[in-house]
Amino acid sequence: MPDSYLIAGARPYGEEPTDLLIADGVIAAVGEQARSRAAQLEGITQVDAAGQIALPGMVDLHTHLREPGREDAETVETGTRAAARGGFTAVHAMANSFPAADSAGVVEQVRRLGQEAGWAEVHPVGAVTVGLEGKQLAELGAMASSEAQVRMFSDDGHCVADAQLMRRALEYVKSFGGFIAQHAQDPSLTSWGTSSAAQMNEGEVSAILGLPGWPSVAEEAIIARDVLLADYVGSRVHICHVSTKGSVEIIRWAKERGVSVTAEVTPHHLMLTDELVRSYDPVYKVNPPLRTEADVQALREGLADGTLDVIGTDHAPHPTQAKECEWQQAAMGMTGLETALSGVQHAMVETGLIGWRRFAEITSERPAAIGGHADQGRPLDAGEPAHLILVDADARRTVNPEEHATKGRNSPFRGIELPGRVTATFLGGHPTVLHGELASSRTGRTA
Template sequence: MSAYLITNVSVVGGPPTDLLIRDGVVAEVADNLSAPDATVVDGTGLVALPGLVDLHTHLREPGREDAETVESGSRAAALGGYTAVCAMANTSPVADTAGVVEQVWRLGREAGLVDVQPIGAVTVGLAGERLAELGAMADSAARVRIFSDDGHCVADPKLMRRALEYVKAFDGIIAQHAEEPRLTEGAQMHEGEVSTRLGLIGWPAVAEEAIIARDVLLAEHVGSRLHVCHVSTAGSVEVLRQAKARGVRVTAEVTPHHLLLTDERAETYDPVFKVNPPLRTAADIAALHAALADGVIDIIATDHAPHAVEDKECEWAYARPGMLGLETALSIALDVLGPEWDLIAERMSRTPARIAGLTGHGVDPAPGVPANLTVVDPAARRTIEPAELASRSRNTPYARMTLPGRIVATFLRGEPTVLDGKAVK
C-alpha cells in the first residue's frame, strides 16, 4: 500500500504536527517525521479530521440512475470529506429485502470511494402496511442495522411499535421520517406567514412534533433505539430535550439546509428550495443551532437528495422535494458553527459512526487507527457552481453562493480518494 506524509497539519484543531499514513493506518503522529518512501502532502494551515460519516444519503440506485448512482454519489461524498455514507431505502425496487441491500452494498464496495452502508426499509414497499424482512436484511452480507421508510412516515403506531420491538433483538435502530400525513396532505411549504402570503398549502410544525412525541413514548415503552431524521422545528427540539432527560434511547439529526435556509426562500417559487420537511423560520433555525451545540440534536446529516432535471425544473407544485448536500455539508457547518473543530468532528464523524456502528470510522487520527480521514483548508472560500459538482444532479440550493472551507484530501483506509481537491478516480 502507498504511504503518505501530511506535514505541519492541525489534527482536529490542535497544534501543527506531522501525520504519517502507512499500510492503511495512521502510523505516526509527531513533529518532524521523515519517510523517504512517502508521498508528501503539505498540511500548512490545514486541519485533519476523522473522515465524515453521513447517516442520511439518497444514492437512487437501483432504479433512478439518471439522478444518481452509487458510484457518482460516492464520488460526491469523498469530495465532501466523507469516508462512509448510509444509503436510504427509497430506491426502485425498494431496499426492503436482503437481495436489494446486498446489491447496494456490493456497488459501494466496487466503487471503492466511501464505505456504503445500506439502510433497510421498515415496511414492504415503503407502504406502511406490513413489516419488511428486517431480520433477513440484518443477517445479510450488508449487516443492516438501521431501518427507515424515509420519504414516508411509519404512521401506524401499532406497526411502529412492532418495528421497534423487532429490531431490539439485535440492537437495531428505526429512523423515522416524522410527518403526520393527515396534517400535511397537499402541503407545499412551511405553514406560516410566508405560505399565507404566497397562497401555498402549509406543512405545519405540529405534524412533525406530534409524531416525534408519539415515537419517543413508544421507544421508551419498548426500550428500543429510535433515530429522528431531519429535525426542523423548535417544538421538535423541546420534545427531544425532554425525552433525553428521561433517558429515552433517542438520537436525532439536522440537515445543513435546515441550519441555514428559511422559508422565505420560497418567495422566488424556485423549486430547488422545495424540501421535505420544508424550510422553516429563523426562530426554528436558532433553536436548531442551540440544540446542535448542546447535544439535544446529535448529528448533522445531509439528506442528500439528487433529482433529475425534469423532476426539479418545473412548477413548484409538481417538483419533487429534496436538495443536494454531500459536497457542501462541511462548508455549511463551518459557516454555521465556525471553526469549532472538535464539535464538527463530534457531530459529523464520531457520533454518526457510533450510531451506525461503523467500526473504523469516526476515530480521530492517532497511531494505529484506520486512516479514514479528511484534510480541510478552513481559510479557502469557494463559489458553488452546479456544473462542477460530482453528483449526476444539479439541485443544489447553494448555487453561486460563496462558502467557507475546501476539502483538500480524503483518505479511505489509507488510500486517497481525493487529493488536491480532486477525485483520484
C-alpha cells in the same frame, strides 16, 4: 506496496501543527515519530498540509444514492464520488430506491455496488415496511443477517404513521441491536398524496403565497409519539432531519428522561428559511420544508448543546426536469454531500457555537457510533484506521453545482459563497481526493 503518505504540518482538530504518517491503511505515527519513520520508507508521498485542518472522515447517516432503479438521478458510483469530494468516508444509503431496499437481495446489491465503486464505504439502510407503504413489516431479520448486516431501518420519504406498526418495528430490531430512523411527518396533517398536499412551511409566507402549509406539529406529534414508544419497549429510535424548534424541545425532554433517542439536522435547515420560497424557485422545495428564522436558531442551539446528535445531509439528487418546473409539480429534495462541510462551518463554527472538535463529533464520531461502525469516526491517533480528511478552512468558494460530482444539480447554495474546502480525503489510507480533486477510488477507478 500499500500507499504511504506523510501529511506535513496539518492541524488535527484545528489545533497545533504536526505530521501524520499514513502506511498500511492506518495512521502509523504522529508528530516527530511520523517524520523519522517516513525517512525509512521508500516511495513515500509527502502532502504539504501547512495551515490545513485534519479531521476524521465524515460519516453521513442519511444519503439518497437512488440506485437501483433511479439511475437517472444518481448512482452509487456518482453519489460516492460526491461523498469523497465532500469529505465523507462512509455513507448510509436510504431505502427509497426502486425497488425499495426491503429485502436481503436489494441491500446486498447496494453493498456490492459500494464495494465495487470504492469511493466511500456504503452501508445500506433497510426499509421498515414492504415497499415503504407503511402496511407490513419488511424482512428486517433477513436484512440484518445478510452480508450487508443492516442495523439501520427507515422508510425515509414516508413516515411510519401507524403506531402499532412502529411499535412492532421497534420491538423487532431491538433483538439484534438495530434501530428505526423515523421520517417524522404525520400524513393526516399534511394531506400527503392528495391534490392539496402541503407544499411549504405553514406560516406567514405560505399564507401570502397561497401555498398549502406544512405545520410544525406534523413533525412534532410523530416525534413525541415515537420517543414514548421507544421508551415503552426499550428500543432505539433516530429522528431524521429535525426542522422545528418544538421538535428540539421534545427531543431534549426525551433525553433528559433517559429515552434512547438520537437526532440529526441537515445543513440546509441550519442555514435557510421559508422566506426563500417567495421566489417560487423549486430548488427550495424540500421535505421537511424550510422553516422560520426562530426554528433555524433553535436547531443551531440544539446541535451545539448536544440535543441534536449529528449532521445528516439528506442528499437528494433529482433529474433536472424534476426540479426545473412549476413549484407544485417539482420534486422535493436538495443535494448536500459536496456542500455539507462548508454549510456547517458557516452556520456553526464561524458563529462560534462549536469548535472543530465538536465538528468532528457531529459529523464523524457520533454518526459512526450510532451506525455501529467501529472503524469509522476514530481519533487521529497512531494505530487508528486512516479515514481522514484535510480541510482548508480559510478558503472561500462560490457554489457551482455544474462542477459537482453528483448527478444532481439541485443545490440550494448555487451562487452563494461558502467557507471551507476539502483538499484531501483518505479512505483506509488511500487518497480518493488530493489537492481538492478526485484522485482514484480504493478499487482503482478514476474520475
